[in-house]
Amino acid sequence: MTFQRYVALGDSQTEGLNDPDGRGGFRGWADRFAEFLAADNPHVQYANLAVRGRLVGAIRAEQLEPALAMRPDLATVMGGLNDLMRPSVDLEAVAADLEAMLAALRGVGATVLTNTFPDPSTIAPLFRRLAPRVAAYNELIRAAAARHGAPVVDFAARGAGTDLRFWSPDRIHANPVGHSLIAAAFADTLGRAGHTGWDEPLPALAPAGRWRRVGGELRWLGRDVTPWMWRRARGRSSGDGIVAKRPRMVPVASLFHLVAPDDWPATGWYRTASLREEGFVHLSFADQVQAVANARYRDVAELIAVELDPVALRAEVRVEDSYGEGAAFPHVYGPVPVGAVVAKHPLRRAADGSWLFSPDPAAAHASPGR
Numbered sequence: 001m002t003f004q005r006y007v008a009l010g011d012s013q014t015e016g017l018n019d020p021d022g023r024g025g026f027r028g029w030a031d032r033f034a035e036f037l038a039a040d041n042p043h044v045q046y047a048n049l050a051v052r053g054r055l056v057g058a059i060r061a062e063q064l065e066p067a068l069a070m071r072p073d074l075a076t077v078m079g080g081l082n083d084l085m086r087p088s089v090d091l092e093a094v095a096a097d098l099e100a101m102l103a104a105l106r107g108v109g110a111t112v113l114t115n116t117f118p119d120p121s122t123i124a125p126l127f128r129r130l131a132p133r134v135a136a137y138n139e140l141i142r143a144a145a146a147r148h149g150a151p152v153v154d155f156a157a158r159g160a161g162t163d164l165r166f167w168s169p170d171r172i173h174a175n176p177v178g179h180s181l182i183a184a185a186f187a188d189t190l191g192r193a194g195h196t197g198w199d200e201p202l203p204a205l206a207p208a209g210r211w212r213r214v215g216g217e218l219r220w221l222g223r224d225v226t227p228w229m230w231r232r233a234r235g236r237s238s239g240d241g242i243v244a245k246r247p248r249m250v251p252v253a254s255l256f257h258l259v260a261p262d263d264w265p266a267t268g269w270y271r272t273a274s275l276r277e278e279g280f281v282h283l284s285f286a287d288q289v290q291a292v293a294n295a296r297y298r299d300v301a302e303l304i305a306v307e308l309d310p311v312a313l314r315a316e317v318r319v320e321d322s323y324g325e326g327a328a329f330p331h332v333y334g335p336v337p338v339g340a341v342v343a344k345h346p347l348r349r350a351a352d353g354s355w356l357f358s359p360d361p362a363a364a365h366a367s368p369g370r
Contacts, residue, residue: 001191002037002040002041002044003037003040003041003044003073003074003111004041004043004044004045004073005044005045005046005070005071005072005073005074005249006033006034006037006044006045006046006047006072006073006074006075006076007046007047007048007049007067007070007072007074007075007076007249008030008033008034008046008047008048008049008050008075008076008078009049009050009059009063009064009067009075009076009077009078009079009101010030010049010050010054010059010063010076010077010078010079011050011051011052011053011054011059011078011079011081011082012050012051012052012053012172012173013028013029013050013078013081013173013174013182014028014029014030014048014050014076014078014079015028015048015050015051015052015244015245016028016029016030016031016048016050016179016245017052017168017173018168018170018173018174018175018176019174019175019176019179020176025245026245027176027179028048028179029174029178029179029180029181029182029183029186030048030050030076030183031046031048032179032180032183033076033182033183033186033187034046034252035183035252036183036187036192036195037074037252038252038253040192042253042285042286042287043251043253043285043319043328044251044252044253045249045250045251045252045319046246046249046250046251046252047067047070047072047244047246047247047248047249047250048244048245048246049062049063049066049067049244049246049247050063050078050244050245051063051242051243051244052242053082053242054079054082055079055082055083055094056079056080056082056083056094056097056098057083057093057094057097059077059079059097059101060097060098060100060101063244064100064101064104064105066247067105068104068105068108070249071108072105072108072110072249073109073110073111074110074111074112074113075105075110075111075112075113076112076113076114076186077098077101077102077105077112077113077114078114078115079098080094080098080117080137080141081117081134081172084130084133084134084137085130089133091133091136091137091140092140094137094140095137095140095141095144098114098140098141098144099144099147099148102114102144102145102148102150103148106148106149106150111151111190112148112150112151113150113151113152113153113186113189113190114141114145114150114152114153115141115152115153115154115155115185115186116138116141116142116152116153116154116155116156116157117134117137117138117155117156117161118134118155118156118159118160118161118162119131119134119135119156119162120134122162123162123164123167134156135156138156142154151189151190152189153182153185153186153189155185158199159199160181160185160198160199161174161178161181161182163201163202165177165202166178166181181198184197184198185198185199246311248316248317250310250311250313250317251285251310251317251319251330252310253285253286253310254286254307254308254309254310254342255283255284255285255307255308255310255313255317255330255332256283256284256285256286256288256289256305256306256307256308256345257270257281257282257283257284257305257306257308257336258284258289258292258293258296258297258303258304258305258306258347259303259304259306260300260301260302260303260304261302261303261304261344261346264304264306264338264344265338266338267338268337268338269335269336269337269338270335270336270337270338271335271336275334275335278322279333280318280331280332280333280334281331281332281334281335281336282329282331283308283317283329283330283331283332284305284329284330285329285330286359288327288329289305289347289357290347290355290356290357293305293347293355293357294354294355297355298353298354298355302346303346303347303355304344304345304346304347305344305345305347305357305359306341306344306345307341307342307343307344307345307359308336308340308341308342309340309341309342310330312337312339312340313332313334313336313337313340314334314337315332315333315334315335316332316333316334317330317331317332317333318330318331318333319331343359343360345357345358345359345360
């Protein structure tokens with residue numbers, strides 16, 4: 001089964017913290033998972049509503065309604081560790097908020113995945129007191145998911161994610177290796193081929209000496225734990241002032257616009273007659289470019305396919321069959337910022353004069369890491 005519209009709900013792990021995207025932002029397991037979906041369906045669209053520091057109640061209050069409005073056929077819901085790290089927590093209430101999200105998303109027909117969490121005491125001795133809470137919460141997650149037919153990525157049962165090499169120095173957020181593991185686990189649980197082995201342990205390392213371990217714990221306490229405790233004492237959150245990085249449902253893959261080279265501006269905004277007449281600029285997915293070029297631009301002397309980053313398009317992007325012709329195309333409902341350009345690909349002629357399109361493999365990908 002392929003999916004058309006995927007939305008991710010959650011906190012910092014789903015936002016992608018500590019998995020740099022190479023452009024000053026974060027990639028994360030959900031972006032990686034969306035890439036796996038795009039390998040099966042290059043037209044898949046994706047939104048990520050996750051914001052760091054959010055409790056499950058806040059995820060439900062802030063992210064659920066926007067997610068439902070996007071009409072997803074696939075959703076992931078990850079959250080709870082921020083709740084469990086509080087001195088006191090009502091596990092039943094946290095699980096009830098999680099279950100409400102599973103039920104609502106299932107209610108609109110979406111396939112919904114959630115997950116359990118690994119034993120935190122294996123990541124840091126200081127987290128040992130959290131282990132019973134995590135185990136109890138995991139049981140509540142499994143029960144809630146079973147009631148609503150939501151597949152569970154059971155990290156706890158599979159013993160995955162307990163190696164420090166999957167975690168950033170703060171031991172709270174996954175590193176790029178860990179995010180890759182999480183993405184593979186979700187893909188495998190969804191039944192996607194080629195993603196098994198995510199629960200296999202890394203090669204064993206020689207045990208560290210006692211004083212080296214003690215020194216590592218002390219550095220971690222000073223660098224990561226103390227600032228976190230001080231922020232909590234002041235009633236602050238790492239998510240204060242942060243908004244979702246991908247709040248709109250837009251395609252995962254690059255989009256393309258066909259134009260004569262001299263008609264594309266060097267700076268500013270690009271507007272077309274269709275924007276005035278129909279309200280949108282026509283775009284194409286990569287597999288649609290060649291057919292569109294031959295249907296509409298056969299007599300143009302020169303033609304380029306301008307590759308665009310969907311996330312950088314400021315206006316709404318819709319994938320729709322506007323003319324009832326049986327094929328859906330992406331349209332952007334506003335002018336195109338020139339800054340959204342990733343690359344320009346010249347089309348060439350075949351022997352019979354038809355256009356041929358093959359993206360330059362040396363061109364940069366749109367939004368690296370998506």
